[in-house]
Amino acid sequence: FQFTGYLALSSILFYGSNLISQGLLTYGELSSFCLYAVLSAGSLSAMSGFYLELMKGLGASSRLFELKDRLPRIPLEGGIKKGNVEKAIRFEHVAFGYEDRDPLFHNISFDVPAGKITAVVGSSGSGKSTIASLLLRLYDPTNGRILVDDVDLKDLDPSYWRHHIGTVGQEPVLFSTTIKNNIVYGSNEPEKVTEADIVSAAEKSNADEFIMQFPDKYDTNVGEHGSTLSGGQKQRIAIARALVNKPNILIMDEATSALDASSEYLVRIALNKLLENSHQTVMIIAHRLSTIKHADQIVVVDKGSVAEKGSYEELIAIPDGIFRKLVEKQTFGFKNEESY
Ligand SMILES: Nc1ncnc2c1ncn2[C@@H]1O[C@H](COP(=O)(O)OP(=O)(O)OP(=O)(O)O)[C@@H](O)[C@H]1O
Numbered sequence: 001f002q003f004t005g006y007l008a009l010s011s012i013l014f015y016g017s018n019l020i021s022q023g024l025l026t027y028g029e030l031s032s033f034c035l036y037a038v039l040s041a042g043s044l045s046a047m048s049g050f051y052l053e054l055m056k057g058l059g060a061s062s063r064l065f066e067l068k069d070r071l072p073r074i075p076l077e078g079g080i081k082k083g084n085v086e087k088a089i090r091f092e093h094v095a096f097g098y099e100d101r102d103p104l105f106h107n108i109s110f111d112v113p114a115g116k117i118t119a120v121v122g123s124s125g126s127g128k129s130t131i132a133s134l135l136l137r138l139y140d141p142t143n144g145r146i147l148v149d150d151v152d153l154k155d156l157d158p159s160y161w162r163h164h165i166g167t168v169g170q171e172p173v174l175f176s177t178t179i180k181n182n183i184v185y186g187s188n189e190p191e192k193v194t195e196a197d198i199v200s201a202a203e204k205s206n207a208d209e210f211i212m213q214f215p216d217k218y219d220t221n222v223g224e225h226g227s228t229l230s231g232g233q234k235q236r237i238a239i240a241r242a243l244v245n246k247p248n249i250l251i252m253d254e255a256t257s258a259l260d261a262s263s264e265y266l267v268r269i270a271l272n273k274l275l276e277n278s279h280q281t282v283m284i285i286a287h288r289l290s291t292i293k294h295a296d297q298i299v300v301v302d303k304g305s306v307a308e309k310g311s312y313e314e315l316i317a318i319p320d321g322i323f324r325k326l327v328e329k330q331t332f333g334f335k336n337e338e339s340y
Pocket residue numbers: 098099101104122123124125126127128129130131287
């Protein structure tokens with residue numbers, strides 16, 4: 001493009017000087033023409049860039065509008081909004097399968113007692129995360145029901161229900177904004193969250209200490225997807241985000257599985273500290289079985305149903321138990337893989 005520009009300019013100068021020598025053009029007219037030619041060329045080249053950006057914008061916005069027009073399978077609102085949801089949750093003969101897939105569960109039944117810690121374990125793909133999705137009512141069971149304080153989850157207002165739940169996923173999603181905003185994002189009423197609420201949530205999740213070491217403290221920008229933080233730091237901010245709402249129910253989906261050993265240790269300390277002082281109903285979807293020794297109840301999911309239920313000590317004592325084999329596999333590595 002630059003070469004063509006130079007070529008055009010030299011042609012203009014050549015023909016322009018010919019016209020000047022014939023008295024058909026003045027020097028002033030030639031220099032004005034050159035100046036305008038350069039300015040117009042610059043504007044035209046900028047327009048091609050603008051056109052590209054415009055096309056990109058149109059493509060992105062059409063995808064956004066498509067997303068906006070999509071209707072959720074489960075409506076966001078409508079149904080019972082009842083007092084404080086704080087009693088037990090019950091999975092009653094729940095059957096479920098994803099669309100176009102074989103059925104995943106044929107009979108899942110267990111209680112999640114209020115104010116206690118329930119851990120759900122099982123081999124990879126057994127459906128642990130799906131249990132959390134069903135509890136969040138992202139899907140409805142094909143059979144059976146989930147009861148919350150003796151009310152069918154299908155009859156509760158979904159948004160109202162979800163406001164009672166704090167979730168910490170396997171891979172936390174952080175936004176390119178400050179730590180403070182990322183924590184407040186978890187609140188149902190962001191305008192009511194005070195500085196003290198933010199700090200208290202960060203202290204509970206063991207995040208306050210590393211946040212205070214940053215020059216901008218809670219105003220530090222975490223970058224795109226939290227790129228300026230380590231995995232463990234992101235996870236602890238995600239835990240603070242789940243806590244800022246003071247939820248009655250906390251779901252932690254394998255909060256430590258995506259971390260290396262030292263980050264996992266820090267997150268585990270945060271979780272243990274949190275659980276020790278917790279009066280919430282907690283469901284941990286766990287892979288690292290060492291994290292759930294203190295759980296009040298462990299539910300082992302296998303082949304579409306609940307295979308075992310009990311405390312860590314009770315389950316580990318079953319000689320050929322599934323839980324025992326899972327623990328052995330994690331403790332002694334892959335030597336015992338064939339046994340499960
Ligand atoms: N949205 C989905 N659509 C279709 N199938 C899905 C979907 N989510 C999960 N599955 C399938 O359901 C099964 C159970 O998945 P799920 O994530 O619940 O298992 P998991 O026990 O949590 O596994 P892991 O421990 O490996 O995370 C898997 O076979 C998975 O491929």
